[in-house]
Amino acid sequence: METVSDALKALKKASSHVVAARLGISREEAVNELWELKINGVVDKTGHTWFLAGEGESRVTEERPVKSEAQDMLTGEVEQKVTADMMIEFIGQDGAKTCEELAGKFGVSTRKVASTLAVVTATGRLARVNQNGKFRYCMPGDNLPAEPKAALVTE
Helix, strand or coil, rough: CCHHHHHHHHHHHEEEEHHHHHHHHHHHHHHHHHHHHHHHCCCEEEEEEEEEEECCCCCCCCCCCCCCECCCCCCCCCCCCCCCHHHHHHHHHCECCCCCHCCCCHHHCHHHHHHCCCHHHHHHCCEEEEECCCCCCECCCCCCEEEEEEEECCC
16 A cells, blocks of 8 residues: 555655545545654655655755844845843933934834834833924933923013
């Protein structure tokens, strides 16, 4: 009687449905046997296609960059991983900063900074204060200068 590995050797590559039909067994039995063979390294799988290990599909896989090192598709630049803790530490040392200032300091987009700081302000780790129409992020409880009051014009 033909085995699953014999069937794959003859077919080169096939779905579990085709293997089951060739052997005259249920699809569930074929899938169970295929997974046992995969665990033992005899067969391999790509999508819904099974094949003998070392044959069919190339076993070489491309390494994908880690998400933090992924390239921006539009600019081709690689952004470094910047954490909220890094931003909080910088603000604690240098005082209140805008998104643009933080983005320039860490070399990331202002959108990334704004997204990160939105979470941090929601949890209360930083405070967001409007100064002259610009939002500045500071440590909670810091004494920020109030917005300058307009000078009275005397006639």
